[in-house]
Amino acid sequence: MSPPALIRTVALTKRYPGVTALDRVDFDLRAGEVHVLFGENGAGKSTLISLLAGVSAPSDGEILVRGHHARFTGVADARAAGISAVFQEFSLVPTLTVAENLFLGDEPRAGPFLDRKAMRRKAAALFADLDFAIDPGRLVATLSRAEQQMVEIAKALHGEVGILILDEPTASLTDREVDHLFAVIARMKARGVGIIYISHRMQEFARIADRVTVLRDGRWVGTVAMADTSEAALLEMMAGRAIAEVYPTIARHPGPALLRVEGLHAWGVHGVDLELRPGEVLGVAGLVGSGKSRSFRALMGLLPVHAGRVTLKGVDVTGADTGALMRAGACYVPPDRKTEGLQLAFTTRHNLAQGVLAGSGSRFGLLPWRRIRKRCEATADRVELPVAYRGRPVAQLSGGNQQKTLFGRALGRDYDLYIFDEPTVGVDMGARAAIYRLIRELAEAGKAVVVISSDLPEVMNLAHRLLVFAHGRIAAELDGDGIGEAAVLAHFFDPIPAIPTPDEARLPA
Amino acid sequence: MSATSSAAPGPAGPAGVVPATTSVRLRAMSRALFIRLGVLPFFLVAALVVFGLASDNFLTVDNLVNVARQSVYLVLVSLGQMMVLITGGFDLAVGATVALTSVVSALVMASLGTVLPDAVAPVIALGALAGFAAAALVGLANGAGVAWFGVSPFIMTLGVSSVAAGGSLFLTGGVPVSGLPPQFADLFGFGRWLGIPVPVLVAAVAIAVIWVIMTRTRTGAHLYAVGGNIKAAKLSAINTRRTLIVAYVLCALIAALTGLLLTARVESGEANLGGTIALESIAACVIAGVSLRGGIGRVETVVLGAFFIVLVQNGMNLAQIGSYLQMVLLGGLLILAVIFDQLRYRMMMGA
Numbered sequence: 001m002s003p004p005a006l007i008r009t010v011a012l013t014k015r016y017p018g019v020t021a022l023d024r025v026d027f028d029l030r031a032g033e034v035h036v037l038f039g040e041n042g043a044g045k046s047t048l049i050s051l052l053a054g055v056s057a058p059s060d061g062e063i064l065v066r067g068h069h070a071r072f073t074g075v076a077d078a079r080a081a082g083i084s085a086v087f088q089e090f091s092l093v094p095t096l097t098v099a100e101n102l103f104l105g106d107e108p109r110a111g112p113f114l115d116r117k118a119m120r121r122k123a124a125a126l127f128a129d130l131d132f133a134i135d136p137g138r139l140v141a142t143l144s145r146a147e148q149q150m151v152e153i154a155k156a157l158h159g160e161v162g163i164l165i166l167d168e169p170t171a172s173l174t175d176r177e178v179d180h181l182f183a184v185i186a187r188m189k190a191r192g193v194g195i196i197y198i199s200h201r202m203q204e205f206a207r208i209a210d211r212v213t214v215l216r217d218g219r220w221v222g223t224v225a226m227a228d229t230s231e232a233a234l235l236e237m238m239a240g241r242a243i244a245e246v247y248p249t250i251a252r253h254p255g256p257a258l259l260r261v262e263g264l265h266a267w268g269v270h271g272v273d274l275e276l277r278p279g280e281v282l283g284v285a286g287l288v289g290s291g292k293s294r295s296f297r298a299l300m301g302l303l304p305v306h307a308g309r310v311t312l313k314g315v316d317v318t319g320a321d322t323g324a325l326m327r328a329g330a331c332y333v334p335p336d337r338k339t340e341g342l343q344l345a346f347t348t349r350h351n352l353a354q355g356v357l358a359g360s361g362s363r364f365g366l367l368p369w370r371r372i373r374k375r376c377e378a379t380a381d382r383v384e385l386p387v388a389y390r391g392r393p394v395a396q397l398s399g400g401n402q403q404k405t406l407f408g409r410a411l412g413r414d415y416d417l418y419i420f421d422e423p424t425v426g427v428d429m430g431a432r433a434a435i436y437r438l439i440r441e442l443a444e445a446g447k448a449v450v451v452i453s454s455d456l457p458e459v460m461n462l463a464h465r466l467l468v469f470a471h472g473r474i475a476a477e478l479d480g481d482g483i484g485e486a487a488v489l490a491h492f493f494d495p496i497p498a499i500p501t502p503d504e505a506r507l508p509a
Numbered sequence: 510m511s512a513t514s515s516a517a518p519g520p521a522g523p524a525g526v527v528p529a530t531t532s533v534r535l536r537a538m539s540r541a542l543f544i545r546l547g548v549l550p551f552f553l554v555a556a557l558v559v560f561g562l563a564s565d566n567f568l569t570v571d572n573l574v575n576v577a578r579q580s581v582y583l584v585l586v587s588l589g590q591m592m593v594l595i596t597g598g599f600d601l602a603v604g605a606t607v608a609l610t611s612v613v614s615a616l617v618m619a620s621l622g623t624v625l626p627d628a629v630a631p632v633i634a635l636g637a638l639a640g641f642a643a644a645a646l647v648g649l650a651n652g653a654g655v656a657w658f659g660v661s662p663f664i665m666t667l668g669v670s671s672v673a674a675g676g677s678l679f680l681t682g683g684v685p686v687s688g689l690p691p692q693f694a695d696l697f698g699f700g701r702w703l704g705i706p707v708p709v710l711v712a713a714v715a716i717a718v719i720w721v722i723m724t725r726t727r728t729g730a731h732l733y734a735v736g737g738n739i740k741a742a743k744l745s746a747i748n749t750r751r752t753l754i755v756a757y758v759l760c761a762l763i764a765a766l767t768g769l770l771l772t773a774r775v776e777s778g779e780a781n782l783g784g785t786i787a788l789e790s791i792a793a794c795v796i797a798g799v800s801l802r803g804g805i806g807r808v809e810t811v812v813l814g815a816f817f818i819v820l821v822q823n824g825m826n827l828a829q830i831g832s833y834l835q836m837v838l839l840g841g842l843l844i845l846a847v848i849f850d851q852l853r854y855r856m857m858m859g860a
Contacts, residue, residue: 055743055744074743074746074748075743075744075745075746076746076748079746085744087744089740090741091738091740091741091744091745092738092741093733093734093737093738093741093742093804094737094738094804095733095736095737095738095800095804095805096730096733096734096737096804100730100733100734104730104734104741104742104745104747105731105734105742105745105746105747106745106746107727107730109727112726113721113725113726114724114725114726114727114729114730116725141857155745
């Protein structure tokens with residue numbers, strides 16, 4: 001008889017209004033193993049770990065910890081059961097110091113008072129144990145993203161931890177830091193800690209994974225031993241079909257440059273030159289903080305431009321406001337549909353109407369509602385939004401339908417240039433395919449299309465031309481068959497160039 | 510950006526070098542000071558210079574001691590306000606809480622005083638207790654509304670403020686409550702101990718206690734964490750709802766203490782005490798570098814901020830600026846402080 005699993009879930013289910021995020025999932029974690037959760041964005045990985053870490057409560061099903069039923073009413077319960085999680089969105093307080101953050105919610109005390117000396121001592125000991133070189137007295141706001149990630153991991157590891165959950169821990173780390181993290185993981189494994197590991201980077205699995213569980217659209221697809229599987233097999237399990245079927249082939253008929261950027265400087269952008277051509281999909285890849293999104297936000301008037309020149313159809317639009325750029329034919333679709341994209345309380349129709357309103361003139365100051373309504377319906381058909389959802393508040397829709405609405409709004413007017421920032425975050429397979437079809441339709445109709453994405457297979461498969469950003473600059477431009485995972489990843493971690501003087505920074509990368 | 514460009518060595522002649530570097534250093538220093546402490550040190554120096562020039566009586570020991578005594582009430586309320594601001598909310602009900610405490614405690618003292626004319630100490634204690642209890646209810650209502658029902662602090666405390674203010678007017682019919690034990694006013698309003706006014710002593714003890722809470726206890730650490738990033742706090746197993754409620758209750762209790770001291774000072778329970786103190790306490794906090802986004806604020810500087818507001822009022826009185834115009838100037842000062850707070854936040858996050 002083997003000992004009971006550290007964690008076992010039985011038919012675990014989580015329903016949100018309008019969407020079942022996790023549907024009867026069985027999962028188990030053994031002591032001393034690294035169990036990878038693999039799946040698309042929106043497949044239910046984050047939901048699963050949020051249930052295991054006590055962040056939210058399941059709608060149905062059970063969680064067993066070391067063979068005992070567990071009902072977590074909060075993170076504190078899960079921590080008491082020895083479950084500790086590092087989430088993708090950092091649970092650090094930027095206005096506090098590293099040491100204060102490490103012990104947040106579990107501060108060492110001497111009598112009724114905080115024991116700051118013990119805090120500093122323990123923090124130093126913890127960092128020494130993990131071999132992290134970070135001063136515990138620093139303010140978290142002043143740390144780099146990689147350092148914040150280190151602190152986050154250290155925070156999860158203090159105290160008695162039997163189960164460690166890591167959600168995309170390497171997303172902002174360099175190769176050397178990843179090696180370091182893996183060494184820490186190996187040590188934890190040796191101590192019998194069970195580790196649930198979420199990542200999109202398949203090349204990492206071979207190095208650390210013992211087993212892999214694949215989720216798709218909230219359902220369990222399969223659990224396999226890493227030794228018995230291959231990358232291709234995992235990808236197919238993830239997508240539910242051969243990967244070639246997901247991504248359409250997009251015809252490329254580039255025209256003369258539509259938009260030209262020279263020496264663009266903005267906050268976090270240090271000299272970017274690029275050209276957008278109609279009839280072509282430009283992919284943009286890079287880590288968080290590489291400036292990939294910021295460059296386009298700056299040229300769209302969403303961030304102040306410090307220096308450089310942007311011309312659209314030969315007209316200088318440097319620093320123009322977003323409204324003017326939209327009237328000139330450029331449209332930016334933001335990455336976060338909830339905070340920047342949609343009016344969550346409005347119905348789908350009214351959201352689509354906003355897109356139409358952006359372009360339509362009014363007669364005698366009155367809105368031509370009948371015409372607007374007709375165009376909204378046409379757009380909704382085009383983005384394949386089910387009729388039943390069109391009168392519902394957007395907040396109740398699934399991520400995929402929300403994203404379709406967001407795209408529909410951008411299609412409410414005929415733009416010449418579309419910039420899609422993270423177009424498929426948290427979107428199911430069906431909606432993803434629909435969105436890719438729209439991207440193809442636009443590009444083949446002679447629009448200039450930009451796809452900015454952290455999802456590497458996505459940008460690599462859609463793009464005709466691919467820009468790789470690192471440290472606020474373009475580290476590489478790959479074209480056609482030159483686009484490959486190894487080539488892209490190699491440039492993610494290009495060393496930081498020597499501190500540029502304003503003149504040097506204007507040189508093309 | 511501007512700091513780096515101004516720090517770059519220019520082709521200046523040797524004669525220009527020395528003053529240039531000192532001015533650069535001065536600018537860098539004031540920039541660092543501004544980021545650390547906010548706009549207060551600059552405002553304070555400006556006020557001392559302006560009013561010192563405007564009136565000969567301003568920079569005298571007597572006047573400054575007087576300002577210290579007058580500022581006790583605002584200092585206390587501002588510290589309570591600071592706790593709520595640090596959690597990312599604010600409390601517009603502090604003024605009404607002061608009034609309610611005054612009325613309730615005065616009513617209890619006056620009615621008990623007629624029944625038990627000889628037991629002065631218990632009468633005062635029970636009256637004060639009743640005042641604190643009423644204030645605690647106000648704080649609980651605010652905290653519960655914000656933490657449990659997710660009402661925005663603005664609406665919640667505005668509504669509660671109306672309830673509390675209306676309640677105190679209802680209880681008194683708008684007439685001051687008199688008949689308090691004279692010992693109450695003698696001790697807490699005008700008393701001295703070792704030559705120091707009792708209200709100042711009470712405030713000193715309160716400041717010390719609040720400082721300990723904010724810097725040396727878990728409660729304080731959690732208040733900062735909730736305001737700094739409430740999601741992170743929740744994920745760190747902090748009971749964020751309880752923490753928010755604690756903030757509003759502590760704020761109300763400190764307002765109650767202020768209400769009692771003011772009641773002793775005016776020797777009656779009055780429903781119109783604390784009329785402008787909500788705005789003034791927020792102004793004091795913001796000027797003292799408490800961030801309206803939460804997570805940032807220090808006890809020492811808030812004490813100084815409240816002192817500054819009273820100092821400006823005193824200076825304007827000495828400079829014979831009318832009270833109507835004073836309102837205009839104070840409002841302008843508050844807006845200016847908020848603008849500087851915005852700048853400071855950008856410098857902190859973007860520098």
